[in-house]
Amino acid sequence: MKTQVGIIGSGPAGLLLSQLLHKQGIDSVILEKHSRAHVEGRIRAGILEQGTVDMLDEAGVGERLHEEGLIHDGIGIQFNGVNHRIGFKARDTGKTVTVYGQTEVTKDLMDAHAARGQDPFYEAEDVRISGIEAGTPTLKCLFQGKGLEVQCKIIVGCDGYHGVSRQSFPSDVLNTFERVYPFGWLGVLADVKPVSEELIYNNHKNGFALASQRSATRSRYYIQCELNESVEEWSDDRFWETLIHMFGEEVGPKIETGPSIEKSIAPLRSFVAEPMRYKSLFLAGDSAHVVPPTGAKGLNLAASDVHYLTEGLVDYFSTGSTSGLDLYSDRALARVWTAIRFSWWFTHLTHRFPENETHGMAYKLQIAELEYLVQSESAKASLAENYVGLPF
Known part of the structure; x- marks a missing residue:
């Protein structure tokens, strides 16, 4: 099997990337080691930044979100027994956040894939990456008891902290930073x-x-x-x-x-891996970074990775230019570290430490x-x- 972009992982990052690429006429294939029911059953965060909402609209999966999502323009900060409201619009941001569970985002994206007849390969076992050094990026796995090989131009790892994608980077290339709370x-x-x-x-x-x-x-x-x-x-x-x-x-x-x-x-915990690209292998979402849930940044950082990567891939496949892909890691990491800082600060502000x-x-x-x-x-x-x- 041949495709332009091979994606590992059918969480929100992988599904959103595939859907946005589809809208631009770019082919992709998703390999997912779990069943659809297992992926849908994950309980995760549910606070979407305005930019994430806009991306879901662009992907054509925002209808249910706007019907069922709860728009918030403030939060409460309580200490010494007193709750203090901090508004967003009043701070001249012009932005809000939307409460809509990650499980629901995943369902909407899965439904969009099913509607176009291109479901991920669920329960793909023993996914392996090869050909990165040789310039022939390939994904291999066992699917329904048979070997499956996907030849790609680009591979994107959206397979989470424990996935194979980051582990496929040479050890002398990758730097990792971690703080366990x-x-x-x-x-x-x-x-x-x-x-x-x-x-x-x-x-x-x-x-x-x-x-x-x-x-x-x-x-x-x-x-x-x-x-x-x-x-x-x-x-x-x-x-x-x-x-x-x-x-x-x-x-x-x-x-x-x-x-x-x-x-x-x-x-x-806070975790960051640098860089987020090695040749034709790219990382997005939790495969590259993890933040404490205090600042509600995990899913939104995955979406911002997808934003930068989609821009680079569209430019590459339409014009042959690699400039967007060359800048991807630096652009994504600049936003990642800003979110890591905010989550670190907010966690230290609100929790009891030893x-x-x-x-x-x-x-x-x-x-x-x-x-x-x-x-x-x-x-x-x-x-x-x-x-x-x-x-x-």
């Missing part, structure tokens, strides 16, 4: 009305808590937990009791409780910065500018 997020999804129309980020003396949502009737809540804890230690009753306590008298009594649909613990316990000054400085944030128009504008997404 000393805590995780315990998340619960439940069919209960959200406590607020907007997200509330809560700095409590016992740790971080977040009131989020997936729809007008489905809520997503998080609390900071230890990395060595297990989901089995947290009954629904214990979770709700802890959450309500952490949100205090102003917000806590308004929280509706109910049976959890999904409950999980996610570790937090130094908070052993050195009281750290906590005092944290509260002082929160006070400055909610009182300073410039500080609010900076948070809003980063949260809604910097321009591509």
Whole structure:
């Protein structure tokens, strides 16, 4: 089989890239090691920057998003038991964010592929990359018990942190940077009305808590937990009791409780791999970078990678120019590091770190910065500018 662009991974990055290339008349093939049901079942973030929404519209998959998505033009920042609203439009950004689950984005993109009769090769086993050094990029795998070979001009790895794509870079080419945070997020999804129309980020003396949502009737809540804890230690009753306590008298009594649909613990880390290109092999999304979920940047960074890569690929296949592809890694990484910085700052502002316990000054400085944030128009504008997404 021959194609112009071979893509590994059918998460939002791979699917969006393939769909945008299709709109430009560029062929692509996606190999995915899991089933469609498995990919659809992943519970992930659901805050879309304006630029990501615009890209989904460009890809022709924005109809349901606009019907069901919840537009937010502000967030709450709570500390010392008081919730402070920070608006986005009021900060002259002219932008908003949209609450629409990553699972729904994936479904919409999968449906678009099915509608054009070009589903990914689901359950493609033992995907391997070859021919990069020789200039004959090729993907090989087992599909339905038989060998499948895809000859490509370009290969794009959208296969996540543990995927084969980044591992295929020569070790002397790749540099990696990582910060593992000393805590995780315990998340619960439940069919209960959200406590607020907007997200509330809560700095409590016992740790971080977040009131989020997936729809007008489905809520997503998080609390900071230890990395060595297990989901089995947290009954629904214990979770709700802890959450309500952490949100205090102003917000806590308004929280509706109910049976959890999904409950999980996610570790937090920052990770960046440089460069994001080696010859005809490119990285996009989590295969190249991971951010803490605090700033809601993971999916949006994947989309910005796709934006830069699509521009370069369209130019390459239409004119033969490699300038866009040559600039891809630098352009993408500039935005990645800006988002890594914001997520790092926001995480340090809202979470309890070991130094908070052993050195009281750290906590005092944290509260002082929160006070400055909610009182300073410039500080609010900076948070809003980063949260809604910097321009591509």
